[in-house]
Amino acid sequence: MPEGPEVEIVRRGLKNLYRQKIIGIFFSSHKKYSSQGLKSFSKLLGTQIKEIKRKGKWLIFVFDNEIKAINHLGMSGKWLLFEHEKNISIKKQYFCEELDFKEQDIEKKHKEISSYIRVTSLETTNKEGSKINSYYLIPKEGQKFIETKNNPLKKSFEEEILYDKHIKLIIFLEKYVAIFSDPRIFGQFRIIDDEETKKQLKRIEHLGPDILEKPFDIERFIGNLKRHPKITIASALLRTDIVLGVGNIYRSEALFRAKISPFRRINQIKKEELRVLGKKIHEVGMEALRYGGSSIQSYVNTDGRSGGMQERFLVYGKNKQPCVVCGNEIKKDKIDGRSIYWCEYCQK
Secondary structure (H helix, E strand, O other), X not given: OOOHHHHHHHHHHHHHHEOOEEXXXXXXXXXXXXXXXXXXXHOOXXXXXXXXXXXXXXXXXXXXXXXXXXXXXXXXXXXXXXXXEEEEOHHHHHHHHHOOOEEEEOHHHOOOOOOOEEEEXXXXXXXOOOEEEEEEEEEOOOOOEEEEOOOOOOOOHHHHHHHOOOEEEEEEEOOEEEEEEOOOOOOEEEEOOOHHHHHHHHHHHOOOOEOOOOOOOHXXXXXXXXXXXXXXXXXXXXXXOOOEOOOHXXXXXXXXHHOOOOOOEHHHOOHHHHHHHHHHHHHHHHHHHHOOOOOOOOOOOOOOOOOOHHHHOOOXXXXXXXXXXXXXXXXXEEEOOEEEEEOOOOOO
């Protein structure tokens, strides 16, 4: 799962979308997206992305009409950006010739949609031959979309939508197309337009300190830990009410650098040790940010490039390999069902 540094790198890549009008939206028929309804997504048409904030592993999209959306990458979600080259008809190029779809106009079934929106149901066939029912929304006036330049990996927008069956959302803007793909469907993109999503956003905005904050609030971090004296420090680092942006990777790395056993309980750790841990968490997060994040399985930035932090791991993923400090074997254990890598000789 992408952790705080990876999500921050994605956020910075998405800043290319600021102040561009949204001219079209495509969203999956998967219930996480279709259940929001066409009415919710239609609110974004004609707006601009004013800002994208990050809170731990969450992205908060702020639009110029004051609507907000929350986005989580889940286990394997990714955003990819493609630049426009010239305007062409999206229907003719992508959804007829490329995707071999059967179009059924369902505009009359969705009378709540503003009259300038065209709503179309798509039945697409992917390369395995299975069919995917999805929707896209476009303005009726000036139905001009895009042919794209290849991204740095020489993969075109057409190739991406043709072969990635996990695409959940496509946002068409004046200069870019933004694709959100979520293979394992643990991620989400939700418009904040009802009481449930408003409460969810409020909870996110009031979580613990973020490991990438400058300065990182160590005293608040310690205070949050002290409220849970009987849990292990490894478990504590994954709690969002204590600290944000830490997952399996960076908790293993930070605990090793702080020389603290992951099995120690909060009430067994001295305040000065917790202060050192707070510094190491921040240092590891900033290092990951500098090196483009950790690409263990599927993480890439918005250009499709992998990160390099995995080359700098001291313990994570190094089960039975010699410790870089003492030479003894690194161990892999589980705490609350989550993997932890550590050195029992260096970490006390």
